[in-house]
Amino acid sequence: MDKFEKLQGIAAPMPLINIDTDMIIPKVFLKTIKRSGLGVNLFDEMRYNNDGSENPDFVLNKPQYRDAEILVAGDNFGCGSSREHAPWAIKDFGIKCVISTSFADIFFNNCFKNGILPIVLPQEQVDTLMKDAEKGANARMTVDLEAQEITTSDGDTIPFEVDAFKKHCLLNGLDDIGLTMEKATAIDTFESRSAQSRPWV
Amino acid sequence: MSPKTLYDKIWDAHVAHQAEDGTCLLYIDRHLVHEVTSPQAFEGLRMAGRKVRAPEKTIAVPDHNVPTTEGREDPAQMTEESRIQVQALDKNARDFGIHYYPVSDIRQGIVHIVGPEQGWTLPGMTVVCGDSHTATHGAFGALAHGIGTSEVEHVLATQTLIQKKSKNMKVEITGKLNPGVTAKDITLAVIGKTGTAGGTGYVIEYCGEAIRDLSMEGRMTVCNMAIEGGARAGLIAPDQKTFDYVQGRPHAPKGAQWEAALAWWKTLYSDDDAHWDKVVTIKGEDIAPVVTWGTSPEDVLPITATVPNPEDFTGGKVEAARRSIEYMGLTPGQKLSDIEIDTVFIGSCTNGRIEDLRAAAAILKGKKIKDGIRAMVVPGSGLVRAQAEEEGIADIFKEAGFEWRLAGCSMCLAMNPDQLQPGERCAATSNRNFEGRQGRGGRTHLLSPAMAAAAAITGKLTDVRELM
Structure with a gap:
């Protein structure tokens, strides 16, 4: 997995609440058997018109946000399906950090497995960052995972919380499966105990 | 001993390892797999030279992509991409030695209907699947939830998930x-x-x-x-209802094991x-019979209500409601029971079981759907379909003018050929009314099977109580 340490980049504002996984990556693009190449279809139905042309009003089609690496979004981002295609598409587009007041549980976990940092902040601070993001390409935010701090384009800093284990994995680009396999003895023990206590499983 | 919730009890029975910060390895009793969220996970195993740790606890069935029309065993009925996904699951199931119900098997169906039907889902278990509607299995007192593809790979390799308690x-x-x-x-x-x-x-x-x-x-x-x-x-x-449902199913415990299981289940x-x-x-x-008016499942009102005004909401919901109402082609103040529909979809892991079909058939019996309405019923599994045929329910649907389909996820998420056209309005028994969910530009109103049947008869969203 790619490491996430410190990111300085353009933030795109998406104040809409309940941005769901069907908006992030519509199901027609779930038929792939690969993880890559989905960035071109990120937010497909909002980003492109019915004839396939770009919708110039959509934030990521605006010249100042085409290279956005941070997304500031409304409440409950990523609700809906478990499809990891959603974070795959976000990552493939080039976005590595999403900031909102809340995230859907499965999407939130999926981000961490793909080197994306989802940050939860109170409404007031999301509003501040949304305003900052609306300034466009001149407004570059900095997200420092080690320090757990966001710096706005004006130099103001906003601290954020992150689970210590998830932070450790992101900072070091660690593979979960490898880490769990180091605990194989514990799993073996659980399985043999369980075979006695719950043999029907 | 301190008092516990059901969730506490199931959680405690499945912690294989706990780190100092509370991060746990939760042991997974059943892993259900379908064709859309698993190919990258199996590919990951292959690349790392890993095996499936517990193939006997892993059950796969294709459901999202499969056509629901006759003759679908012929791969030519699928688009090339769908065919590749289904064939990948065929191969992965074979290569890794996991339980498998292929399209040709009468037991095939939506993964969340097949699991309980076959007795894979039992009380007190942990059940996961790369699908958010895994929550379904919680009806048995099993801790069941959806996971992403990276977690699918993690469970395949280790039979555990890294979790913190909710x-x-x-x-x-x-x-x-x-x-x-x-x-x-x-x-x-x-x-x-x-x-x-x-x-x-x-x-x-x-x-x-x-x-x-x-x-x-x-x-x-x-x-x-x-x-x-x-x-x-x-x-x-x-x-007792749970135990009666489970007993005798193909993979439910039997004899002394049934008795031991039952003794534990009664403590849950x-x-x-x-x-x-x-x-x-x-x-x-x-609680009244309800329908959704917008593009989020929270946009729900009794059928007797009217389309809300966005200004009635606060915060971000004002703009979201405005966008929803425009997308849905509705007018604030319009009676929900005046909304005319084009299509009716009965099925999905939410409402594709035998009782759902019975409830719809009870409303449809001896009636016809309104001229011009496209109506389809997609049983949740081949076995549900067979039972409905045996009970005469299939005939009621067909005589009313419904298409009687084969099992799959179908128009719930429209990954197969069953899709809405832009602007087409559907009364659906499924679970999501998101923009584009049932097809780009499609408009979805969520409701119960009985309400869907009522809508099919009148051609508009209808209070089912008027037809009872």
Whole structure:
């Protein structure tokens, strides 16, 4: 997995609440058997018109946000399906950090497995960052995972919380499966105990 | 011993390892797999030279992509991409030695209907699947939730998940339901009250007389949509109805093992003085037959209501409601029962079980759907379909003018050929009304099977109580 340490980049504002996984990556693009190449279809139905042309009003089609690496979004981002295609598409587009007041549980976990940092902040601070993001390409935010701090384009800093284990994995680009396999003895023990206590499983 | 919730009890029975910061390795008893979210996970195993740790606890079935029309065993019926995904699952199931129900097997169907039907899902288990509607299995008092593809790979390789415990939320539905009100109305009414993020960070236990009165099918409908309320999982404590449903199923325990299992299952309930982080109570008698008007499952109102005005909301919901109403082609103040529909879809892991088909057929019996309406019923599994045919329900649907399809996810998420056209309006028994969910530009109103049948007859959203 790619490491996430410190990111300085353009933030795109998406104040809409309940941005769901069907908006992030519509199901027609779930038929792939690969993880890559989905960035071109990120937010497909909002980003492109019915004839396939770009919708110039959509934030990521605006010249100042085409290279956005941070997304500031409304409440409950990523609700809906478990499809990891959603974070795959976000990552493939080039976005590595999403900031909102809340995230859907499965999407939130999926981000961490793909080197994306989802940050939860109170409404007031999301509003501040949304305003900052609306300034466009001149407004570059900095997200420092080690320090757990966001710096706005004006130099103001906003601290954020992150689970210590998830932070450790992101900072070091660690593979979960490898880490769990180091605990194989514990799993073996659980399985043999369980075979006695719950043999029907 | 301190009092525990049902969730606490199941959690404690499955912790294989706990780190100092509370991060746990939770052991997984059943891993269900389908063709859309698994190919990259199996590919990951191959690249790392890893095996499936517990193939005997891993069950696969193709459901999302499969056509629901006759002759679908012929791969030419699928688009090339769908065919590649289904064939990848065929190969992965064979290569890794996991249980498999191919398209040609009568037991094939939607993964969340097949699991319980075959007795794979049992009380007190942990059940995961790369699909958010895994919450369905919580109806058995199993801790069941959706996972992403990286976690699918993690479970395949280690039979565990890295988890932190969620908070406990109790949703109590007291008293009796009025006639015409179903499990679907309960689960939508709860989301209408709590919002789609109201359950975030929680595992919900549904309880109360109205929940106890539901059949297992109804309980599965309620738990299925726990995820639409943002919860990690929904649970219902197992009782005699649960045990009766499970007993005798192909993979349920038998003999002495059944007795041992039953003894443990009977301890699976929340203790009287257990701690709840959040409690929501709704009177059963206050729940009406409901429909959704917008593009989020929280946009739910009784069928007797009118389309809301965006200005009635606060915060970000004002703009979201405005966008929804425009997308849905509605007008604030319009009566919901005046909304004309083009299509009716009965099926999905929410409402594709035998009882759902019976409820719709009871309304349709001896009637015809309105001219010009496209109506389809997609049973949740081959076995549900066969049972409906045996009970004469299939004939009622066909005589009313419904298409009688083969099992699959179908138009719930429209990954197969069953899709809405732009602007087409559908009364659907499925679980999501998101923009584009049933096809680009398609408009979805969620409702119960009986309400869907009523809409098919009149050609508009209809209060089913008028047809009872």
